[in-house]
Amino acid sequence: MNKPTIRSLIYASVATAVLGLATAAQAQTTLTIESWRNDDLSIWNEKIIPAFEKAHPDIKVVFQPVAPTEYDAALGAKLAAGTAGDIIACRPFDKSLQLFQKGNLTSVNDIAGMDKFSAVAKAGWSTDDGKTTFCVPVASVIHGFIYNKDAFDKLGIQVPQTEDEFFAALDKIKADGTYTAIDLGTKDMWEAATMGYQNIGPNYWHGEDGRLALIAGKSKLTDPEWVEPYKVLAKWAPYMGDGYKAQAYPDSQNLFSLGRAAIYPAGSWDISQFKQAEFKQGAFPPPVKKVGDTCYISDHVDIALGMNAASKNAEAAKTFLTWVATPEFASIYSNALPGFFSLQSGAIDLQDPMAKEFVSWRGKCKSTIRSTYQILSRGTPNLENETWVASANVLNGTATPDEAAKKLQDGLDSWYKPGK
Missing domain, CATH: 3.40.190.10 (Periplasmic binding protein-like II)
Structure with missing residues (x-):
């Protein structure tokens, strides 16, 4: 071998x-x-x-x-x-x-x-x-407000907890004249709804309770809890920049990045956008109507x-x-x-410190999702897209809160039959 x-x-x-x-x-x-x-x-x-x-x-x-x-x-x-x-x-x-x-x-x-x-x-x-x-x-994204901490410190403004404190802060910022008080435009329309109406609204319609009641047909967009956030939103207009009706989303991002605005109605996806800004920043959840109210956040x-x-x-x-x-x-x-x-x-x-701040609100407030996304935007007119238009119109002063709400509900009624 x-x-x-x-x-x-x-x-x-x-x-x-x-x-x-x-x-x-x-x-x-x-x-x-x-x-x-x-x-x-x-x-x-x-x-x-x-x-x-x-x-x-x-x-x-x-x-x-x-x-x-x-x-x-x-x-x-x-x-x-x-x-x-x-x-x-x-x-x-x-x-x-x-x-x-x-x-x-x-x-x-x-x-x-x-x-x-x-x-x-x-x-x-x-x-x-x-x-x-x-x-x-x-993953989800959370809505709230990012603010210029340097501006707040300079003007002696405390982070607002209530609606009254929020507008008091806006008055102080506007009176000083250095900064745009609310950095939001209406040209693209979706921000008016997403960072405006859907941001503050859950505190009025009580988050999931209100959203599910709307789907079930137990409440309507013309009810007080749905109209009131539009009334609050309408009060923002005098505090927005002079050219806010022509201001697109990238314009708003740029304005805040340059340190020329005090409060930016935000989605948490903007956190990375502002990391390179040369001023200190903070964030706060949508202010409640009065002290002691349960707070809600859009955790979409x-x-x-x-x-x-x-x-x-x-x-x-x-x-x-x-x-x-x-x-x-x-x-x-x-x-x-x-x-x-x-x-x-x-x-x-x-x-990330800012991300930690946003997510900490889950421990203080009740989470909900945007009211238009589940079931209610399947028909024509599409409630989500119509809410963009309605929110921009309210901020632009071309529709009253009641008119905007009625148009949304009429559109929904034209095709949506709860329970069927």
Whole structure:
């Protein structure tokens, strides 16, 4: 019998190693994530994916975003062609509900960790009856006010807690004349609704109680609790900049960044926008009507992740979604994107001071979501879009609060029949 040569042993070892690598490569599953958040690409590639792959070396993850304006059409085409990724980034409410109803998304009720999310957190990605959730909630955005702390200190203004204190502060800022008191424009209209009406409104319609009563047909937009925030909003106009009717959203951001405004009605996504500003900043939640009132914040669901029902890697996808429901993912995501807050019920240790301030309001106030997003914007006229117009008209003085509310309710009545 011939003895093996050194060369043949080396060849055999190399062949075994190559075969082992090939087997390992074959064993590795690749998951592709579809998303509209193309601004998050580096964060996923540098922070989120490496953390998951370290714990799950048998699963490779590829983040594959497209531009936000192209996402819905591109995703729909891929799903129809059978080429969509395994994990789908889910917009809140009807866009994703329609995908579930078409059979494109699966239920995530059985994903471990779903008990960490409240009914409000899951509302954006659940069936109307709340029994089935089809995407794992990832993050929300919170509304409030960011203020120029240097301006407040210079003028001796304390952070307002009540509506009266808020307008007293505005009077003081306007009288001084150095700063625009309220930095908000109406040209793009959506800010008037989102950072105006939907920001302060929950304190008047009592958050989820009012929102759900509107859906149930037990209250109307012409009722006092829905008209009053418009009356308050109308009082903002004299404190806004001289050219606020022509002021677009980027103009508002720029004005505050330059230190020329005192109070900026905000969405928490603006936190990163102002990090480079050369003045101290603070934030406060929407002031309550009077001392002792329960406070409410718009803690609006923003993004979730679900599984493509046609995925050929279902088990790996479930493993990934289970990780998305863990505190580890929540901590990485929330700290990488200040102003986008985990929807898990457990507290997350945030590093950004402004983000910590915003999220601290959850412990003081009751959370709700924007009143127009669930069910009430399915018809024509679309209540969300109509609320943009109504809010801008109230601020512009071209409609009274009662007129704006009546137009919204008339539009809703034309197609929405509660309980049917």
